[in-house]
Amino acid sequence: MGRSWAQPVSVGVVSAVVGVTSSFAVVLAGLRGAGADPAQAASGLVVLTALMGVATLWLSRRFRRPLTVAWSTPGAALLASTGAVAGGWPAVVGAFVVTGVLIVATGLVRPLGRLVAAIPAPIAQAMLAGVLLPLCLAPVRALVEQPLLVAPIVVLWVVLQRFAPRWASPAAFGLALVVVIVLADGWGWLRAPALAFTVPSFSVAAVVGVALPLWVVTMASQNVPGVAVLAAAGYTVPWRYAMVLTGAGTVLGAPAGAHAINLAAITAALPASPESHPDPARRWVACQANGVTCLVLAPLATTLAALVAAAPPGVVESVAGLALLATFGAALAGALTVPEGAGDAAVARVPAAAAFLLSAAGVTVAGIGAAFWGLVAGVVLHLVLGRRTG
Template identity: 80%
Template sequence: MERSLLQPVSVGIVAAVVGVTSSFAVVLAGLTAAGADPAQASSGLVVLTALMGLATFWLSRRSRRPITVAWSTPGAALLATTGAVAGGWPAVVGAFLLTGALIVLTGLWGRLGSLVGSIPAPLAQAMLAGVLLPLCLAPVRALAEQPLLVAPIVVVWVVLQRFASRWAAPAAFALALGIVVLLADGWSWLQPPTLTVTAPSFSVAAVVGVALPLYVVTMASQNLPGVAVLSAAGYPVPWRQAMVVTGAGTMLGATAGAHTINLAAITAALPASPEAHPDPARRWIASQANGITCLVLAPLATTLAALVAAAPPGVIESVAGLALLGTFAAAVTGAMAVPAGAEADPAARVPAAMAFLFAAAGFAIGGIGSAFWGLAVGIVLHLVLTARRVSA
């Protein structure tokens, strides 16, 4: 391979491997908690990985820009804490379909994107932080309950956070899988890729408790930051095309258990950086390699899911929690940010604090999970307190 191609191709492969392995456990936990059985969760992972690859390849080739598509890790975390809803897994699949339709509509109708953008960023971040808190507590609890199994995973993660942070979560995941293989009875975890289709249904609880929060968290924590990352690197994102492709991809994969694909945020920075190629016009090749790598990884998702299912309690949950710590820290920081000039007002952070507490509480009212109620309470408090300051 020519030297001019070797650099972007290698960067694209690394970005794909890191992106998949660092949050694989989170996505599997989310699909399982939402009601998917092992076959349905495996199917979702296979289809998600394939859709990521296809969308990345298509968008980067059409635009000649290093656009990368990922699954919604915050969305999977939301599913993990929301749990089962009225109507079961078919209703969750229906919520995935609606989420994809909303993303497509966002690309076609500018007012919807403006409406999402008008939600105060601290409230969206507070909801995300509340959703992530129970997951990020998992390593702490598992360390107390399974110290011999979990401590090595935590140590590897900490060491690599210090010396090669990009590989911390993938290495922790690899070690966890190694532990599972050593403890497994035989080779039954070797599984061919599976595809399981579920007919969708629709319920109010799933629409309000899953689809709307999933749409908001995907837009606020993935698509908008993804645009910002690429813009900062000098690459304007073709917004309409990106939303239509990722939204349509989400709808296409929903019945197979795939929850959401979207613009990559964190991993988007690598293909768009000088590490991919000194010439900005050649960096899109890294995204092409990223897409192809995802397509290669997709058939392996079923085997990885079987390994995760065979893991002792707490082991994989620890990996998921460690992988989300950085996102949790960023969300907490963003939640506590206040508008310029409001620093002296003690009430400025109250809406975000309440949104965080409600989202973290993990309750359901009328079958609707706490993530929605957290965002709703935060918005109401924000409007009330803002009106009070204006009238004063």
């Protein structure tokens, strides 16, 4: 009996630790890039981690299935590339609220779900790849500017990619924190958890430039793949219930700086696998352990955020870029996929290429960020060129 509990519990703890530490730097970079000050970004991380824990505990116990909730890592990458938004951080917080409402509506209103599904997958993947490109270039720049500090992190990441890929990004993040602690002057980075609340404001530019792309990338890169991962393991996802829960959680967490929670995709595979438990009916226990671990980690987010803020330029950015390389590769591969019967492959790739380049350009037009314009350009070109390539 003890062993039957020990196996899923250990898997749940590992999946939570890996999930949080592998993308912590990405989420922090996203919140800071969207205009949050250090206290607001730290608050967002505390609340996001706690929301992940509570939602995972509730979903997995309610349905007795290995349902894991995570923060939107692609969404954070999108925020990191968004830049300044008209209305500042309050407008961004308002966009987070709208994102949560849209997620709830996706679960309740079928046409809205069909609208997301109607966006060509290569276009959505191209937008994501474009958003990720500047972040994935950070290790290259950091390696040139801070070789003595960054090279050991890159080497450790490469070695673990070969022998223990699951731990490559967490270990790189851990080594970066060690570097910061060694170079820090005193123990001022030790912080008690604190929340910073912001009254949201709403603007067209923030809704169109932040909320809509954040909703699309969260649905296309997290929720839909999360359902597919669980389906491959033999589980069905209570779609409406999950969307309402995660959307409502996003709305509630937004004033404290939380950008979005959603179904886990990559980290969902481990609790749902035989590695968690030979009996599929017992694997939900791993998610209970995952949720509890997230609740334990949540208060530590303030200290981790302070450590990251104290890091020399380029060190943490390189960790974030390394953590996103696999996601970038998958998105780029998906963007360049040519559907069956598309005709001229070179022409068929033009919409995705345009979406990729415009999203990566980082331009702002009419106060609206590049990700939205990349998505629009890709969809328009897909419609215009569709007849010719069909």
